Amino acid sequence: YTLAVIVPAAGVGSRMQHSAPKQYIRLAGKTILEHTLAKLAQLKQATSIIVAVSDDDPYFDSLAFIDQRIVRASGGKERADSVLNGLLALADNPPDWVLVHDAARPLVTLADVEHLLTECISANEGGILACKVKDTIKRGSTHSEQTVPRDDLWQALTPQLFKYHDLTQALQSALAQQVTITDEASAIEWAKKPVKLVAGRSDNIKITTPEDLDLANFLLQKQHS
Ligand code: C5P
DSSP, rough: EEEEEEOOOOOOOOGGGOOSSSGOEETTEEHHHHHHHHHTTTTTEEEEEEEEOOTTTTTTTHHHHHHHOEEEOOOOSHHHHHHHHHHHHTTOOOOOOEOOTTTOOOOOOHHHHHHHHHHHHHHTTTTTEEEEOOSEEEEEEESSSEEEOOTTTTEEEEEEEHHHHHHHHHHHHHHHTTTOOSSSSHHHTTTTTEEEEEETTTTTOOOTTTHHHHHHHHHHHOOOO
């Protein structure tokens, strides 16, 4: 099989309250995006690593991280638009599979990514890393109205792995019909195609708010020691 990687990295990180977008915050010696790219570059079978960043992003080209396979693509308005731009950048020579991974998840392990690849490719189905919900989940606005049974609830992580053509078609039609798409799997579900759930580590967090930074810093130092 052939495999390409897409990294949506065009978010502005408004929930982080930081001057630069969150993927450029430095933790354990380098930016979050460099940590993420270093992890993904360990995938020897990936032929290209497309990073979708805003056209007016002044930071990306000065990153120290160099890998011949890294290519810059244009980010879009929403995450799904950024991913679709990354897919279209591969249209001349499309891979069989694409692995989409958030720039903001530098803690992913190579073992988890390889587990996802093995499970999905052997089943010939797309899938995602996910972890079972641990907390008791409530529904409500100011008061809890309901406790949601959690036995079959999963938290979606990335990477998410799908066939190139399945994902491109699903994203294009979902975006055209203004369906809310917060991850690749939501577009694939909407297209009525299978999404395999592959259990991954719950410390593969998406760095989103300031309180995530200390935890991510600690976990990155631990991975490097
Ligand atoms: O905002 P959120 O944390 O959900 O973003 C998840 C990932 O999607 C981040 O890596 C962010 O940079 C990326 N993103 C993007 N284009 C957007 C919005 C978010 O590539 N328009």
